[in-house]
Amino acid sequence: MSSIALPWLVLDGGGSNTEAGLVFAFSMLPYVVFGLFAGVVGDRYNRRTIMWITHAMQVVAALLVPIWALSGQPPLIVILGAAFVIGTARVFVDAAVFGAIAALIGRQHFARGQATLSASWAVGMLAGPALGGVLIAAFGPAIALVAEAGGFAVAAVMILLIRQPLEANDHRGHEPAIQMMKEGLAVIWNSPRIRVYTWLSVAWNLGAAASVGLIVPLLRDTIGLGSTQAGVVIAVGALMGLVVPALLGWLLPRVGAAKVTTGATALSACAIFAMGMSPGFLTVLVSSAARSLSDYTILSTVIGERQRGVPDRLQARVGISIRMIAVMAITVGSAVGSILADPLGVRTVYLLSAAAVGLVLLVAIPSVLRVGRLAEDAA
Numbered sequence: 001m002s003s004i005a006l007p008w009l010v011l012d013g014g015g016s017n018t019e020a021g022l023v024f025a026f027s028m029l030p031y032v033v034f035g036l037f038a039g040v041v042g043d044r045y046n047r048r049t050i051m052w053i054t055h056a057m058q059v060v061a062a063l064l065v066p067i068w069a070l071s072g073q074p075p076l077i078v079i080l081g082a083a084f085v086i087g088t089a090r091v092f093v094d095a096a097v098f099g100a101i102a103a104l105i106g107r108q109h110f111a112r113g114q115a116t117l118s119a120s121w122a123v124g125m126l127a128g129p130a131l132g133g134v135l136i137a138a139f140g141p142a143i144a145l146v147a148e149a150g151g152f153a154v155a156a157v158m159i160l161l162i163r164q165p166l167e168a169n170d171h172r173g174h175e176p177a178i179q180m181m182k183e184g185l186a187v188i189w190n191s192p193r194i195r196v197y198t199w200l201s202v203a204w205n206l207g208a209a210a211s212v213g214l215i216v217p218l219l220r221d222t223i224g225l226g227s228t229q230a231g232v233v234i235a236v237g238a239l240m241g242l243v244v245p246a247l248l249g250w251l252l253p254r255v256g257a258a259k260v261t262t263g264a265t266a267l268s269a270c271a272i273f274a275m276g277m278s279p280g281f282l283t284v285l286v287s288s289a290a291r292s293l294s295d296y297t298i299l300s301t302v303i304g305e306r307q308r309g310v311p312d313r314l315q316a317r318v319g320i321s322i323r324m325i326a327v328m329a330i331t332v333g334s335a336v337g338s339i340l341a342d343p344l345g346v347r348t349v350y351l352l353s354a355a356a357v358g359l360v361l362l363v364a365i366p367s368v369l370r371v372g373r374l375a376e377d378a379a
Helices: 002-012 017-044 047-069 076-105 107-139 141-160 177-190 192-212 215-222 227-242 244-255 257-277 281-307 312-344 346-363 365-378
Strands: none
Touching: 002 017, 002 047, 002 076, 002 107, 002 141, 002 215, 002 227, 017 047, 017 076, 017 177, 017 215, 017 312, 047 076, 047 141, 076 107, 076 281, 076 312, 107 141, 107 227, 107 244, 107 281, 177 192, 177 312, 192 215, 192 257, 192 281, 192 312, 192 346, 192 365, 215 227, 215 281, 215 346, 227 244, 227 281, 244 257, 244 281, 257 281, 257 346, 257 365, 281 312, 312 346, 346 365
């Protein structure tokens, strides 16, 4: 819900496209600030406890803006602060989740497990923007954030219902945090497969993110959609995440992760271009769905291929460290896109973003295909 409610609140208060785009950048910034530390916490402490405490933090942060709105329009700093706190909690949740997946299903099934997790996440992303758009139209964006806080509260309770142990069974809990961070980073650098997929993730996120934070300005101000239609576009995009587990279950054994990644990256570039050129609701709906399908496919495949080579006791550190690097690229890309939105126009930023992803396809994919061939030969 916050993906549509917070930028909408900024625009309703007279904010610019750049300020609305910065909401996304502030929600991603905590990955850069806290990523390494969150990895240590996720491998050292009880992962279930980490997840429910941080969800409770998100309840408080999500309620801050609507409470402030009772006395008037919240200032930009409050909206950005709420996005930052919600994002900070999400960093620690994600770090714990990397280890939890490995504990639940094993590293050998990580790609399909990640795809299934992405699909369940997509259910929330499907309902969230759609419901958010309806609530914004009926009551305003502040009420949508109240509903978001309710969702975080339900999530915190559901985490408490997990009974299976989620720990890495690593008894070196008193190892210095700095040493734990270095150990996780060393695995990333010394494994060719992990290193190649990490650089691909960084480059793709840097290029694609230039347009991510501008989805609301594109739909609302550039194309001219209402809040309900905008919510439908974002929700249908999220629906694509439900397709990915079955799609990867069919594709990965037949063509391999490297070729799946190549095709999805090509689709990503074409879909971003089509979104930027869309004249109306139907065209942006289809192109947004194609983009989301490619995004979910790339993320699930890349994360799965990386984490398969990571020892269980390092899952949180390696997973969140790579996500921190990727999100650093997302933060930079989205910030640059937001800054360019006003002088160049939102459509132009989308075209530049598509060109950047196309460049990634030309430069990075040959290394991915080479790593894929080596993995097939080893098997």
